[in-house]
Amino acid sequence: MFSNAFADRGLVAEMTAKMLLEVNAVHFNSDRPYMFTSGIASPVYIDCRKLISYPRVRETLMDFSASLILRDIGFEQIDAVAGGETAGIPFAAWIAQKLGLPMQYVRKKPKGFGRNAQVEGEITEGQRVLLVEDLTTDGGSKIRFCEALRRAGAVVNHTIVVFYYDIFPETKTMMADHNLTLHSLATWHDVLRVARKQGHIDANTLREVEVFLNEPLEWSGRNGGSTRLM
Amino acid sequence: MFDFLVETLERHGKSIHAYRVCAEQGYSAAAATPDAAAALFLLARLAEAFADVNERMPITASDVDSAFVRFGGHVRQLNAAWSDGTETARLAALNRVAGEMARDGAA
Numbered sequence: 001m002f003s004n005a006f007a008d009r010g011l012v013a014e015m016t017a018k019m020l021l022e023v024n025a026v027h028f029n030s031d032r033p034y035m036f037t038s039g040i041a042s043p044v045y046i047d048c049r050k051l052i053s054y055p056r057v058r059e060t061l062m063d064f065s066a067s068l069i070l071r072d073i074g075f076e077q078i079d080a081v082a083g084g085e086t087a088g089i090p091f092a093a094w095i096a097q098k099l100g101l102p103m104q105y106v107r108k109k110p111k112g113f114g115r116n117a118q119v120e121g122e123i124t125e126g127q128r129v130l131l132v133e134d135l136t137t138d139g140g141s142k143i144r145f146c147e148a149l150r151r152a153g154a155v156v157n158h159t160i161v162v163f164y165y166d167i168f169p170e171t172k173t174m175m176a177d178h179n180l181t182l183h184s185l186a187t188w189h190d191v192l193r194v195a196r197k198q199g200h201i202d203a204n205t206l207r208e209v210e211v212f213l214n215e216p217l218e219w220s221g222r223n224g225g226s227t228r229l230m
Numbered sequence: 231m232f233d234f235l236v237e238t239l240e241r242h243g244k245s246i247h248a249y250r251v252c253a254e255q256g257y258s259a260a261a262a263t264p265d266a267a268a269a270l271f272l273l274a275r276l277a278e279a280f281a282d283v284n285e286r287m288p289i290t291a292s293d294v295d296s297a298f299v300r301f302g303g304h305v306r307q308l309n310a311a312w313s314d315g316t317e318t319a320r321l322a323a324l325n326r327v328a329g330e331m332a333r334d335g336a337a
Binding site for chain 2: 027033036037041
Protein backbone atom coordinates (compact mmCIF):
# COMPACT_ATOMS: atom_id res chain seq x y z
CA MET A 1 0.00 0.00 0.00
CA PHE A 2 0.91 3.65 -0.47
CA SER A 3 3.21 4.69 2.35
CA ASN A 4 4.78 7.94 1.29
CA ALA A 5 4.18 11.46 2.54
CA PHE A 6 2.44 13.90 0.20
CA ALA A 7 5.43 15.39 -1.55
CA ASP A 8 5.44 18.95 -2.82
CA ARG A 9 4.35 19.12 -6.48
CA GLY A 10 7.49 20.99 -7.54
CA LEU A 11 9.71 18.45 -5.80
CA VAL A 12 7.84 15.59 -7.51
CA ALA A 13 8.42 17.20 -10.92
CA GLU A 14 12.10 17.86 -10.22
CA MET A 15 12.77 14.38 -8.81
CA THR A 16 10.94 12.73 -11.71
CA ALA A 17 12.99 14.73 -14.20
CA LYS A 18 16.21 13.79 -12.38
CA MET A 19 15.31 10.10 -12.43
CA LEU A 20 14.43 10.18 -16.14
CA LEU A 21 17.80 11.76 -16.90
CA GLU A 22 19.69 9.44 -14.54
CA VAL A 23 18.42 6.26 -16.24
CA ASN A 24 19.02 7.74 -19.70
CA ALA A 25 15.37 7.71 -20.63
CA VAL A 26 15.81 11.13 -22.25
CA HIS A 27 17.42 11.38 -25.68
CA PHE A 28 18.47 14.54 -27.48
CA ASN A 29 19.35 14.59 -31.17
CA SER A 30 18.71 17.74 -33.17
CA ASP A 31 20.73 16.53 -36.18
CA ARG A 32 18.62 13.42 -36.79
CA PRO A 33 15.17 14.33 -35.46
CA TYR A 34 12.82 11.73 -34.05
CA MET A 35 9.35 11.34 -35.49
CA PHE A 36 6.37 11.16 -33.14
CA THR A 37 3.42 8.91 -33.92
CA SER A 38 1.58 12.05 -35.02
CA GLY A 39 4.26 12.88 -37.61
CA ILE A 40 5.75 15.76 -35.62
CA ALA A 41 9.55 15.88 -35.90
CA SER A 42 11.33 16.43 -32.59
CA PRO A 43 14.92 16.83 -31.32
CA VAL A 44 13.94 15.00 -28.12
CA TYR A 45 12.62 11.54 -27.36
CA ILE A 46 11.71 10.03 -24.04
CA ASP A 47 11.51 6.32 -23.26
CA CYS A 48 9.59 5.79 -20.02
CA ARG A 49 9.64 2.02 -20.57
CA LYS A 50 13.20 2.03 -19.22
CA LEU A 51 11.88 3.00 -15.80
CA ILE A 52 10.54 -0.49 -15.10
CA SER A 53 14.10 -1.83 -14.84
CA TYR A 54 15.05 0.44 -11.94
CA PRO A 55 13.28 -0.68 -8.73
CA ARG A 56 14.15 2.34 -6.57
CA VAL A 57 13.18 4.73 -9.35
CA ARG A 58 9.90 3.01 -10.18
CA GLU A 59 8.97 2.64 -6.50
CA THR A 60 9.46 6.36 -5.92
CA LEU A 61 7.54 7.28 -9.09
CA MET A 62 4.64 5.04 -8.13
CA ASP A 63 4.55 6.59 -4.64
CA PHE A 64 4.46 10.01 -6.31
CA SER A 65 1.63 8.80 -8.55
CA ALA A 66 -0.37 7.43 -5.64
CA SER A 67 -0.02 10.69 -3.71
CA LEU A 68 -1.05 12.70 -6.79
CA ILE A 69 -4.12 10.51 -7.33
CA LEU A 70 -5.25 10.77 -3.70
CA ARG A 71 -4.62 14.50 -3.51
CA ASP A 72 -6.00 15.58 -6.91
CA ILE A 73 -8.71 12.98 -7.60
CA GLY A 74 -9.66 11.78 -4.14
CA PHE A 75 -9.35 8.86 -1.73
CA GLU A 76 -12.60 7.12 -2.71
CA GLN A 77 -13.13 8.32 -6.28
CA ILE A 78 -11.49 5.45 -8.17
CA ASP A 79 -12.75 1.85 -8.25
CA ALA A 80 -10.14 0.32 -10.57
CA VAL A 81 -6.94 1.08 -12.45
CA ALA A 82 -6.49 0.27 -16.15
CA GLY A 83 -3.21 0.22 -18.06
CA GLY A 84 -2.97 1.05 -21.74
CA GLU A 85 -1.21 -1.61 -23.82
CA THR A 86 1.77 -1.97 -23.63
CA ALA A 87 3.76 0.61 -21.72
CA GLY A 88 0.97 1.53 -19.32
CA ILE A 89 0.43 -1.99 -18.01
CA PRO A 90 3.29 -2.28 -15.48
CA PHE A 91 2.64 1.20 -14.09
CA ALA A 92 -1.07 0.42 -13.75
CA ALA A 93 -0.24 -2.79 -11.89
CA TRP A 94 2.00 -1.01 -9.39
CA ILE A 95 -0.49 1.82 -8.84
CA ALA A 96 -3.36 -0.65 -8.37
CA GLN A 97 -1.24 -2.51 -5.83
CA LYS A 98 -0.42 0.69 -3.93
CA LEU A 99 -4.04 1.84 -3.83
CA GLY A 100 -5.45 -1.63 -3.11
CA LEU A 101 -7.62 -1.53 -6.24
CA PRO A 102 -8.53 -4.00 -9.00
CA MET A 103 -6.72 -3.71 -12.32
CA GLN A 104 -7.54 -4.13 -16.00
CA TYR A 105 -5.66 -3.44 -19.19
CA VAL A 106 -6.86 -2.05 -22.49
CA ARG A 107 -5.72 -3.43 -25.82
CA LYS A 108 -4.82 -1.21 -28.76
CA LYS A 109 -7.17 -3.31 -30.90
CA PRO A 110 -10.15 -5.48 -29.98
CA LYS A 111 -9.55 -9.20 -29.62
CA GLY A 112 -12.60 -11.36 -30.18
CA PHE A 113 -16.13 -9.96 -30.12
CA GLY A 114 -18.43 -8.06 -27.79
CA ARG A 115 -18.23 -4.80 -25.87
CA ASN A 116 -15.36 -6.02 -23.68
CA ALA A 117 -13.25 -7.17 -26.62
CA GLN A 118 -10.61 -4.50 -25.98
CA VAL A 119 -10.40 -4.82 -22.18
CA GLU A 120 -8.76 -7.64 -20.20
CA GLY A 121 -9.74 -8.22 -16.59
CA GLU A 122 -13.08 -7.83 -14.81
CA ILE A 123 -14.95 -4.61 -15.50
CA THR A 124 -18.37 -3.73 -14.12
CA GLU A 125 -21.02 -1.28 -15.30
CA GLY A 126 -20.41 2.15 -13.81
CA GLN A 127 -17.00 1.24 -12.37
CA ARG A 128 -14.88 4.39 -12.00
CA VAL A 129 -11.64 3.55 -13.76
CA LEU A 130 -8.37 5.48 -13.78
CA LEU A 131 -6.48 5.11 -17.06
CA VAL A 132 -2.69 4.78 -16.67
CA GLU A 133 -0.07 5.24 -19.37
CA ASP A 134 3.64 5.96 -19.34
CA LEU A 135 3.45 9.25 -21.23
CA THR A 136 1.34 11.63 -23.31
CA THR A 137 2.35 13.56 -26.39
CA ASP A 138 -0.82 14.72 -28.17
CA GLY A 139 -3.25 12.67 -26.07
CA GLY A 140 -4.65 10.64 -28.96
CA SER A 141 -4.00 7.20 -27.49
CA LYS A 142 -5.57 8.23 -24.14
CA ILE A 143 -8.80 9.10 -25.92
CA ARG A 144 -8.84 5.77 -27.78
CA PHE A 145 -8.17 3.73 -24.61
CA CYS A 146 -10.73 5.77 -22.69
CA GLU A 147 -13.38 5.16 -25.36
CA ALA A 148 -12.70 1.41 -25.22
CA LEU A 149 -13.13 1.41 -21.43
CA ARG A 150 -16.34 3.43 -21.70
CA ARG A 151 -17.72 1.03 -24.32
CA ALA A 152 -17.11 -1.74 -21.77
CA GLY A 153 -19.22 0.13 -19.18
CA ALA A 154 -16.55 2.03 -17.21
CA VAL A 155 -16.76 5.65 -16.13
CA VAL A 156 -13.42 7.20 -17.06
CA ASN A 157 -12.81 10.80 -16.02
CA HIS A 158 -9.11 10.76 -15.15
CA THR A 159 -5.86 9.57 -16.67
CA ILE A 160 -2.36 9.68 -15.17
CA VAL A 161 1.03 9.48 -16.83
CA VAL A 162 4.60 9.67 -15.60
CA PHE A 163 5.53 12.13 -18.30
CA TYR A 164 3.51 14.73 -20.21
CA TYR A 165 5.10 16.59 -23.12
CA ASP A 166 3.04 19.75 -22.39
CA ILE A 167 3.97 21.43 -25.65
CA PHE A 168 0.68 21.25 -27.55
CA PRO A 169 -2.08 23.43 -26.08
CA GLU A 170 -4.58 21.26 -27.97
CA THR A 171 -3.85 18.22 -25.78
CA LYS A 172 -5.64 19.34 -22.64
CA THR A 173 -8.47 20.91 -24.67
CA MET A 174 -8.99 17.66 -26.57
CA MET A 175 -9.01 15.69 -23.31
CA ALA A 176 -11.47 18.15 -21.74
CA ASP A 177 -13.71 17.71 -24.79
CA HIS A 178 -13.74 13.99 -23.92
CA ASN A 179 -14.38 14.67 -20.20
CA LEU A 180 -10.92 13.44 -19.34
CA THR A 181 -8.56 15.14 -16.88
CA LEU A 182 -4.84 14.55 -17.34
CA HIS A 183 -2.52 14.15 -14.34
CA SER A 184 1.25 13.88 -14.71
CA LEU A 185 4.42 13.83 -12.64
CA ALA A 186 6.68 15.88 -14.91
CA THR A 187 6.84 17.68 -18.26
CA TRP A 188 9.53 18.61 -20.77
CA HIS A 189 9.88 21.97 -19.06
CA ASP A 190 10.87 20.18 -15.82
CA VAL A 191 13.33 17.92 -17.65
CA LEU A 192 14.88 20.86 -19.48
CA ARG A 193 15.25 22.82 -16.23
CA VAL A 194 17.05 19.92 -14.54
CA ALA A 195 19.13 19.10 -17.64
CA ARG A 196 20.29 22.69 -17.79
CA LYS A 197 21.14 22.76 -14.07
CA GLN A 198 23.03 19.45 -14.25
CA GLY A 199 24.79 20.26 -17.54
CA HIS A 200 23.34 17.19 -19.21
CA ILE A 201 23.29 18.69 -22.71
CA ASP A 202 25.51 21.10 -24.58
CA ALA A 203 24.48 24.70 -25.17
CA ASN A 204 23.64 24.26 -28.87
CA THR A 205 21.38 21.28 -28.28
CA LEU A 206 19.79 23.05 -25.35
CA ARG A 207 18.97 26.07 -27.54
CA GLU A 208 17.51 23.83 -30.24
CA VAL A 209 15.39 21.93 -27.72
CA GLU A 210 14.09 25.20 -26.29
CA VAL A 211 13.13 26.40 -29.76
CA PHE A 212 11.27 23.12 -30.30
CA LEU A 213 9.47 23.24 -26.97
CA ASN A 214 8.36 26.83 -27.58
CA GLU A 215 7.28 26.31 -31.20
CA PRO A 216 7.03 22.54 -31.83
CA LEU A 217 5.02 22.68 -35.06
CA GLU A 218 7.30 25.27 -36.64
CA TRP A 219 10.42 23.31 -35.61
CA SER A 220 8.86 20.14 -36.97
CA GLY A 221 8.10 21.75 -40.33
CA ARG A 222 11.67 22.99 -40.67
CA ASN A 223 12.98 19.48 -39.95
CA GLY A 224 10.91 17.31 -42.24
CA GLY A 225 7.92 16.69 -39.97
CA SER A 226 4.29 17.64 -39.95
CA THR A 227 3.22 21.22 -39.20
CA ARG A 228 -0.11 20.30 -37.66
CA LEU A 229 -1.45 17.78 -35.19
CA MET A 230 -3.40 15.01 -36.91
CA MET B 231 -4.85 1.88 -59.11
CA PHE B 232 -3.03 1.88 -55.76
CA ASP B 233 -1.74 5.48 -55.69
CA PHE B 234 -4.46 6.55 -53.27
CA LEU B 235 -2.62 4.75 -50.48
CA VAL B 236 0.56 6.73 -51.14
CA GLU B 237 -1.50 9.91 -51.28
CA THR B 238 -3.02 9.02 -47.90
CA LEU B 239 0.44 8.65 -46.37
CA GLU B 240 1.49 12.03 -47.79
CA ARG B 241 -1.70 13.76 -46.71
CA HIS B 242 -1.18 12.54 -43.13
CA GLY B 243 2.47 13.51 -42.93
CA LYS B 244 3.88 9.96 -43.44
CA SER B 245 3.35 9.47 -39.71
CA ILE B 246 2.41 6.35 -37.76
CA HIS B 247 -1.15 7.70 -37.80
CA ALA B 248 -0.86 7.94 -41.59
CA TYR B 249 0.06 4.25 -41.84
CA ARG B 250 -2.91 3.34 -39.62
CA VAL B 251 -5.29 5.29 -41.89
CA CYS B 252 -3.60 3.77 -44.94
CA ALA B 253 -4.09 0.25 -43.54
CA GLU B 254 -7.79 0.88 -42.87
CA GLN B 255 -8.30 2.24 -46.39
CA GLY B 256 -6.37 -0.65 -47.89
CA TYR B 257 -8.40 -3.30 -46.07
CA SER B 258 -11.68 -1.57 -46.99
CA ALA B 259 -10.64 -1.31 -50.62
CA ALA B 260 -9.55 -4.98 -50.64
CA ALA B 261 -12.99 -6.00 -49.44
CA ALA B 262 -14.65 -3.89 -52.13
CA THR B 263 -12.36 -4.62 -55.09
CA PRO B 264 -12.25 -8.35 -55.86
CA ASP B 265 -9.89 -8.10 -58.85
CA ALA B 266 -7.21 -6.29 -56.81
CA ALA B 267 -7.97 -7.66 -53.33
CA ALA B 268 -4.69 -9.53 -52.88
CA ALA B 269 -2.56 -6.49 -53.78
CA LEU B 270 -4.61 -4.15 -51.61
CA PHE B 271 -4.52 -6.58 -48.71
CA LEU B 272 -0.74 -6.88 -49.03
CA LEU B 273 -0.26 -3.10 -48.99
CA ALA B 274 -2.69 -2.71 -46.08
CA ARG B 275 -0.82 -5.37 -44.13
CA LEU B 276 2.49 -3.63 -44.86
CA ALA B 277 1.10 -0.32 -43.58
CA GLU B 278 -0.35 -1.96 -40.47
CA ALA B 279 2.90 -3.77 -39.71
CA PHE B 280 4.89 -0.54 -40.03
CA ALA B 281 2.58 1.20 -37.56
CA ASP B 282 2.62 -1.73 -35.12
CA VAL B 283 6.40 -2.06 -35.12
CA ASN B 284 7.23 1.64 -34.92
CA GLU B 285 4.55 3.14 -32.70
CA ARG B 286 6.14 4.95 -29.73
CA MET B 287 9.62 3.92 -30.89
CA PRO B 288 12.52 6.35 -31.47
CA ILE B 289 12.03 6.34 -35.22
CA THR B 290 13.85 9.15 -37.04
CA ALA B 291 12.65 11.39 -39.85
CA SER B 292 15.07 9.61 -42.21
CA ASP B 293 13.65 6.18 -41.19
CA VAL B 294 10.20 7.52 -42.06
CA ASP B 295 11.39 8.77 -45.44
CA SER B 296 13.03 5.40 -46.21
CA ALA B 297 9.85 3.52 -45.33
CA PHE B 298 7.81 5.86 -47.52
CA VAL B 299 10.16 5.30 -50.47
CA ARG B 300 9.91 1.50 -50.00
CA PHE B 301 6.13 1.64 -49.78
CA GLY B 302 5.97 3.80 -52.92
CA GLY B 303 8.19 1.27 -54.71
CA HIS B 304 5.78 -1.56 -53.91
CA VAL B 305 2.87 0.55 -55.12
CA ARG B 306 4.65 1.38 -58.40
CA GLN B 307 5.33 -2.31 -59.11
CA LEU B 308 1.72 -3.24 -58.45
CA ASN B 309 0.43 -0.27 -60.47
CA ALA B 310 2.54 -1.36 -63.43
CA ALA B 311 1.33 -4.96 -63.24
CA TRP B 312 -2.30 -3.94 -62.98
CA SER B 313 -1.87 -1.53 -65.95
CA ASP B 314 -0.30 -4.32 -68.01
CA GLY B 315 -3.47 -6.27 -67.52
CA THR B 316 -2.20 -9.87 -67.75
CA GLU B 317 -2.86 -12.25 -64.90
CA THR B 318 0.70 -13.53 -65.17
CA ALA B 319 2.16 -10.04 -64.67
CA ARG B 320 -0.10 -9.40 -61.69
CA LEU B 321 0.79 -12.68 -60.02
CA ALA B 322 4.50 -12.07 -60.62
CA ALA B 323 4.25 -8.58 -59.09
CA LEU B 324 2.35 -9.89 -56.07
CA ASN B 325 4.99 -12.55 -55.47
CA ARG B 326 7.82 -10.06 -55.95
CA VAL B 327 6.32 -7.52 -53.53
CA ALA B 328 5.47 -10.21 -50.96
CA GLY B 329 9.04 -11.50 -51.18
CA GLU B 330 10.47 -8.01 -50.69
CA MET B 331 8.21 -7.46 -47.69
CA ALA B 332 9.29 -10.76 -46.15
CA ARG B 333 12.97 -9.93 -46.70
CA ASP B 334 12.45 -6.51 -45.08
CA GLY B 335 10.77 -8.23 -42.14
CA ALA B 336 7.75 -6.06 -42.80
CA ALA B 337 4.98 -8.58 -42.39
